[in-house]
Amino acid sequence: MVAPIYIIAIALGLAFTMGLFGKQLKNIAGVLFIAGLGSLTFISGQWLWNFMVNSAATEIIYTAGFKPPFAIVLQMGFEEAVLTTMINVAGLLGALYLFPLLDKKGNNAMMVYLIFIMSTNVAVMTSDIFNLFVFTEVESIALAGLILLTGQSKAFQAGMKYLIVSGISSGLLLLGIIFAYQFSGSLTIIDMINANLWAVKASSIAAFLLIVAFIIEMKPFPANGWGIDVYTAAHPGIGAMVSAAGASASLYVFYKVMPLVNGNDWYYFIALIGAITFVGSNLVATRQENPNRLLGYSSIGQVGFLMMILGLQDVLGERTLIISFSILISHYAAKAGLFWISGILNAENIKDWSALRKNPILLFLFGAFLFALIGFPPFPSFFGKWELIMTLSQTGNYSWIVVILVASFIEGIYLFRWLGYAIKLDHAQLPAFKTPWYQLIPIMSMGLILFGMSAYLTHVFNFGPAINYIPLLFVLAIFAIDFLPAYIKNTVSIAGIAYYTYYLWPSLENDLLRQIFIGIFLGGAILTLVAGYAKKGTRAGFYPMALMMFAGLVGLIEAKSMLQFFFNWELMTAGSYFLIIRGKRSMPHAYSYILFSIAGAYAILMGFGLAYGSQLNGNLDALSQISLLPALAYSLLAVGFMTKTASLGLHIWLPGAHGEAESDVSPMVSAILLKAGVFGLILLFLSIGVDNPNATTLLYVLGWVGALTTLIGNMGAVFQEDAKRLLAYSSIGQLGYILFAFTFMTHMGWLAGFTYTINHFMFKAILFLVIGGIVVKLGTHNMYEMGGMIKKMPFSFIAVLISIIVIGGIPPLSGFAGKWLFYNAVIEKGWYFQGAIIFFAGIVAFLYLFKLIYSVFLGQLKDNHRNVKEISAWILIPSYILIIGIMIFSAFPQYILQPISDMIAPHFQSETITWTGSLATTSLGYWDATTIMIVVGTAFMLLLGWLIWLSAKAQKVEQFNIVFAAERPFRPETTHVSYNIYAGYQKALGWIVAPGITNFWNTMSTNLLEFAGWTRRIYSGSIQNYTLHVILFIVVFYLISIGGL
């Protein structure tokens, strides 16, 4: 074991020696420099190893051989080992990254860098407050020098601001130290803590000065303009150091000195400051376009978050450290990586990050880092946040939860915008960039650290069981073979899913609900993937993401605990986001999708938190008896799930997202993904149970929401010209039916709900597959540019015809089952008016159905489509499989509905439906699907025969041979009436779908951004204003904390 003191000795010795090497010996200096950092890393690393493996005791280093408090003492405990290792690793990698620059600037730069790292180490290790002061000074001066590496005038300005403000704060620190010393008679932190400085006013002021100085060092909002400028002006490599090493160190230092003010209110104030910083910085960042400054804001926000966690340590108890560590390590790795990437791209505007697509590895890491910051699984921050929220709600600190979630959401706003830019924006004329190995390696190692820590913390938090590894590993495997052509990956994926279904099925014995949904999820997965054979090329990145989504969906089915559920929920969200954003013009839509999803996820998280808090067990059944604010909890959960089902108010993301997605992604997200929300709602309602006093109003409101959603969705579809958007709106409508049905909480209602779920799965898959295929074939989304396709694509026509008969609920097909059940349910439940709206909407559906099939398949064939062929068989095959399914369901619904009604019967006392063979009877009415099928079939055949007999002589004629005022229309366009054919209807009822909700959300976001823009004006760029802010902050904090305000 090398004594930690050698960290100082080696670093300083080297730094001093470097002065000896002139120009000629520069290379040796460089080698020594890296070697020195390496040895620092080694020392701290071996201590860490020593603590983790041999669980050694904390090592105390007595300098000058005297006992404290009379001499300075360093301490190397587990925490110190962790921190120093983090710092030194970052230092080493950063040095590698910056090496050419440092080399250019000469030995002096290297010395400064070395001393920066060294002093950061000492600041972590020392347990003497004045020594702490000295080395934080060294650190900040060294930093002030490193800022100048770029040599731009901006850097000098930033450095000046930094020097002045940190100078002031350290002056205050000195005052605090000296008075605290006079009071406690010692300079070691521990003695000062034991002296209870905060108890007496005299010394409490000293304690205040100490703490406030350290808080200022952590750049609290809004007194942090000086800090942000550093991030902006310094070379990104230095920014990485500040954000990763510096921030970690100062947080730990703060953690060490916090007990100085271990008074009743103090921690509360600290948490408050942290919260304000967390929210404020993220808010301001939403308007930021410069990547480094953006990262700066985000770093400060994260530090604020951690400060808040530390402030809440009385609440969190012994979980504090592990929680904050999991957040810190994500921040550490992600920020370092992002700053380094930024250094490689060297772009002034985040829009230019689309250049990143030229280097897939970097793009992947970029995505990983962003998701780690937001706190998506499997990254440490996810577990940290989960643990945090659960503990907080367990102790009833809901307001803090709200703050955390709000701030995280705001964080998502800008991070995902950024990601969208990087993935979608055009990068043709952006300058190419080099990624030399010495810059790539640090970034990749940070990625490794991130994933490694994810695995490790999963183990520490004992979250292993939460994760269904098999699918994830499969996803990774697919990712590994991503370079292969599409059809191979397609086959592999289908095989994998099929196998997993087979493997999963036994575990779902006598759990019909989950069987149904596994059928929808995985069966749908296979069918939609079959359509993928139509695609050429490699489709880089498609399969990992699709499978990630399906893995998440499967996980939802398998989930037993809330954590599992949420984990997979997030997994699915991430996967689907990447699927959706693949579409050509889908950047904004994917953006709104992910924002709604995050918001929903956070609502769910909070709901889970309340459930956990009230039951203290993490299982999903804890939802059934929530005692803390149950009404709120249920509403939150419902809203969370409804973001996925795109119910009224939360639906605006759907049309774009589904409409612009790729032809085989649309069915995935529409027919399958939406059902995840339905599944969630079903679970929720089941656990709410019938006539649960806390949820009656909620259910009633949801019922109305469902009804109105249906109306709005169908109405919206009527006025679409874009075929896929029309289908998307119809999805909204259909999901409205489903939501409505499940809110009944009666037997009939649920039966109707399930019928609709199954139907919608089948016909929407068909429609999106076929229409998507046609759109690709004809190269346009606009229906009025199509027409007459029936002659070219008869099979597609039949598929569409059947599915719209189902949607319309026209007997004899299965859609009618839904309608019939609805009538019974509505009348039984007594929700007549909602019912009336629902039926009205149902009829409105005919308008868009006719428009769809007419303008695409009927009417006039366009000249430029004269020689198109039928769409790919790979699309037709799954569609026809589904059609067979529809036919069976239509002719013999009892085989599916009867088990379902048996399944849901125990949950509801309400009157049930009785099956005698194919005849379903309720107290109200009766319905015999099979007979209807037969009657209609035979009658239809008879009439057809009759007509054929009558008009045997009928002759085929050309397209234009029509009664057209004895004229021949010379262009098909002139006679193909499709564009806005419902003008009159729009005149009459268009107001229903006036884009009020979209406007509402737009206004919301605009106002948010406006507010952010207004807030960030405080960063006027003037040194004096920044000083002013700091002083103001100090004074206000003083008045609140001590001044008796």
Added chain:
Amino acid sequence: MLKKILILFLLAGVGLIFFDLFQSYQSASELTTTAKYYADNGAKEVGAANLVSAIVVTYRGLDTLGEVSILFVTAAIISFVLKHKPEEEDKNRVIKPASEILNTATVFLTPVMIMVGIYIFINGHLTPGGGFQGGAVIASAVLLIFLANPKFHLNHSIIAFVESISGVAFVVVGALGLIMAGGFLDNRILGLGEFGTLFSAGALPIIYIFIGLKVGAELSNIVGILAQEQNIKN
């Protein structure tokens, strides 16, 4: 104007803090525990008559190391920020020659000042003063030279050499303390010697000498670079 009022208002706030501080402050009646320990045992343990030096160099030697490295970093930064190639200077820049008095004074005083500086840091453990003070005096001597002759060229390589050697020596002595005595920067690697004499207090004077040299070198280096800056043609 508004800003001025705001500033005054803020200063009033800070003043309030200070007022509370002042009000609640009562001057110490006896030494604090730490100070008492130093007063009692400092001489015995470290063997230095000047307790401040004892504290600075030995008890709190790590701080001193930090200080030294601060000066060092500052010098380093300044030199890599203000580094100029010789051709950037314009040789034919006319400066009003310094006055007769200044020139003569420089000639006489510089050696004396340097000697005084050396004296100060050699006796740092006995009399007021020490490495920093001595170093500062030496640097001021250099400053005097620059005042007299702005075009004077400091030999940076020598300075860098002195600086580095003394710095390394400082660290090495500290490490020796770790190996041979109680801990890093322990001065008892040498005999404490007889109290109050020049050769006492173990390694303390030696460290102080190195500090003195180092500080002197660093400060003069800074002065030199800053002085050079004016010769740059803009």
Added chain:
Amino acid sequence: MEYIILITGLALILMGLYGIMYIKNIFRIVIAFALFDTGINIVMVTIGYLRNGMAPILDKMPTEGTTPAIVDPVPQALVLTSIVIGLGVSALMLTYVLKLYEDKKSLDINSFKDLKW
């Protein structure tokens, strides 16, 4: 006595702050900062002051059990450190000022607002 010095120190600090926040000439701001620093140092020294104590330099080895009547040496040691640090900081600031001036040919603080928002 020490109260007066304490007040002086605190007053100096306030003056320094005022200068930093109000003066427009960046060079003078550095001076103001030095003022602020000095104020801090004065306060520190004052804290160590002990009525009728001598400078902490012993002329003879103290005999057992008797504490020499000296002022507290610790603050003096600390002040030494802080002075040096202040020196370093102000030297650095001056360098910055030099470079800033080279860049903009102006010492007005308001001409260095390139970084904002």
Added chain:
Amino acid sequence: MLMSSTMRRIIARVSGRIGIPWYQPWIDLTKLYSLRTQISHGTMFYLGPVFRLMGGVGMFLFMPMIFGSDLWSNYSFSGDLVLILYFQFFGMLGMALGAGEGGHPYSAIGISRGLSQFTTIEVPMTLAVISLAIQYDTLSIAKIVEAQQGGIMHWTLFTNPFATVAAMLSLLGAFGHSPFNLVKAPNEIPIGPPTEYHGTFLGVLRTNSAILHVAEAALFMNLFFGGASNWFELIIKTFLIYFWSVFVGTVFPRFRIEQSVVWFLKWPTIIGIIAIIIYL
């Protein structure tokens, strides 16, 4: 058929002409069925009329015609009122598609208008049906009829007047005579779904429209006017129901589409809502 001829007579009388002889429609029909030249625009065009006719026939098939007669209760055992309501769409859809393939702009326009109008026609109808279902606590037509037996005062017309009014108003639209006959404005311009149809196809359509009218009339009779216990009653009642729309049609001018849409959402809907409220 008899109805349609008589209808036209009445229109003529009101508008002060002599009008056509009562047998005129039969002449037309035979002519249509025997036309030589026939053209087809494709499969769907061909199937359209079949769908249409199927709609009409289906309604018959699934509706009990004469109360108490097993023979004439047709296939009503296989489905209740809801089935009937949704079976109308069957024909409509087929018609729309068939006409659509004709590729004539007028067809498309006619269909779009028809559908638009239809959506709102159905609102009062739905409300009325719900109200009935609440009243009789059943959706089975037979049961409803049964409940109305025994004297005129038991008819829904009197037991549940609001529902009846709402339904009758919506019937106006369903029959598609003036003022709601914009869909296939028969007299002046050859517009509307049937534009492209002629010969046999048109014949089929004519037949169907006759059947459809009777069927709907019969439905209303069953729902609101106590059903029929024998053929005579059946004919009389349907006849009267049918003529109600004719009379209205002759006195009102034609609505534009958005007008009619809005109109149906005003009074009939409100009445329907009242019809439900009284049962809440």
